[in-house]
Amino acid sequence: MKGWEQNIRRVIPYTPGEQPDCPNMIKLNTNENPYPPGPGVVRALETLDTDRLRLYPDPAASCLVRALARRYGLGEDQVFVGVGSDDVLAMCFLTFFNSNRPILFPDISYSFYPVWAELFGVPYETPALDENFCIRKEDYFRENGGIIFPNPNAPTSLLLESGDVEEIVARNPDVIVIVDEAYIDFAEGPSALELLEKFDNLLVVQTFSKSRSMCGMRIGYAAGSPELIRCLNDVKYSFNSYTMSLPALELGVASVEDEAYFQGTIEKIKATRKRSLRALRELGFFCPEPSANFIFASHPDCPAKELFEELKKEQIYVRYFPKPRIDNYLRITIGTDAQMDALLEALGRLLSQRKQ
Numbered sequence: 316m317k318g319w320e321q322n323i324r325r326v327i328p329y330t331p332g333e334q335p336d337c338p339n340m341i342k343l344n345t346n347e348n349p350y351p352p353g354p355g356v357v358r359a360l361e362t363l364d365t366d367r368l369r370l371y372p373d374p375a376a377s378c379l380v381r382a383l384a385r386r387y388g389l390g391e392d393q394v395f396v397g398v399g400s401d402d403v404l405a406m407c408f409l410t411f412f413n414s415n416r417p418i419l420f421p422d423i424s425y426s427f428y429p430v431w432a433e434l435f436g437v438p439y440e441t442p443a444l445d446e447n448f449c450i451r452k453e454d455y456f457r458e459n460g461g462i463i464f465p466n467p468n469a470p471t472s473l474l475l476e477s478g479d480v481e482e483i484v485a486r487n488p489d490v491i492v493i494v495d496e497a498y499i500d501f502a503e504g505p506s507a508l509e510l511l512e513k514f515d516n517l518l519v520v521q522t523f524s525k526s527r528s529m530c531g532m533r534i535g536y537a538a539g540s541p542e543l544i545r546c547l548n549d550v551k552y553s554f555n556s557y558t559m560s561l562p563a564l565e566l567g568v569a570s571v572e573d574e575a576y577f578q579g580t581i582e583k584i585k586a587t588r589k590r591s592l593r594a595l596r597e598l599g600f601f602c603p604e605p606s607a608n609f610i611f612a613s614h615p616d617c618p619a620k621e622l623f624e625e626l627k628k629e630q631i632y633v634r635y636f637p638k639p640r641i642d643n644y645l646r647i648t649i650g651t652d653a654q655m656d657a658l659l660e661a662l663g664r665l666l667s668q669r670k671q
């Protein structure tokens with residue numbers, strides 16, 4: 316072994332979903348939004364003053380912070396923005412999870428959490444979801460160094476009731492509780508944002524990637540007490556002052572300003588989710604009640620891995636996780652009605668061929 320090899324930080328990285336590049340594929344594997352960003356976003360891109368690209372962008376991302384603060388009824392000192400919520404969450408791990416006690420997150424949840432914990436040397440424990448894939452709030456009532464969970468959870472799509480979220484935050488006044496709300500806009504329940512008035516140890520993280528159709532722009536944000544936001548900014552400025560590019564700032568503001576388009580897209584996806592869920596259940600799939608822009612589905616007669624591979628041959632991409640407890644499930648992103656019809660047709664055919 317060479318001397319320098321001992322000085323290298325070695326990690327097992329997060330594996331993002333495939334981004335295949337085929338013209339006719341149906342891509343339902345990374346929870347992207349099937350609809351384009353709104354007309355205001357397109358206009359902002361087309362009229363972007365490229366001469367301004369000479370200059371560094373505003374390090375405080377003030378215009379976007381202001382737009383989000385106004386939209387969600389928060390103070391400007393209560394909002395932090397980053398390069399997608401992955402960047403925001405990484406900053407949160409670095410800033411808030413510095414205890415010798417283990418942080419807690421569910422055994423089945425966003426698979427980036429253990430990667431950040433390993434990278435930053437944060438001890439962690441992963442309480443098991445119950446047999447229905449629900450978070451057991453009692454598991455989070457013990458001593459810990461911080462808590463994080465997605466709500467709705469990924470990849471199960473299940474929503475934890477807001478009363479239970481509140482109880483977890485209230486029972487943990489000495490640590491930071493982070494609620495990762497990447498999918499909350501697709502849920503019927505309220506966001507934990509409304510709990511911010513009551514708790515200064517709560518941080519709510521959301522993203523433009525899913526409900527705002529802007530994965531490619533990389534915009535995420537956190538909302539919390541001014542004290543928490545100040546600490547996050549201190550870490551950010553110790554790392555990279557200019558996280559938000561000029562296009563990200565301008566297009567982000569345009570998206571926030573177009574509330575009607577945003578709501579319209581969400582309603583369409585919810586309607587497609589409703590009929591897709593019914594059709595999947597009619598095909599014999601078991602699906603927990605979905606609150607996100609995806610459905611978690613398992614079939615009693617056919618291994619998920621086989622369906623995953625057969626669908627892929629037809630250029631229909633869904634997500635499969637070869638992990639304990641969930642290795643017989645597919646995570647299917649809600650696409651357009653036409654995309655879901657193609658998926659349902661293929662699944663129906665594959666299942667009936669298998670019976671013969």
Ligand SMILES: *Cc1c(COP(=O)(O)O)cnc(C)c1O
Nearest residue numbers: 399400401425465497522524535
């Ligand atoms: C998609 C997702 C994110 C990250 O999204 P960004 O594109 O980085 O904003 C964070 N948490 C969960 C649970 C997600 O599913």
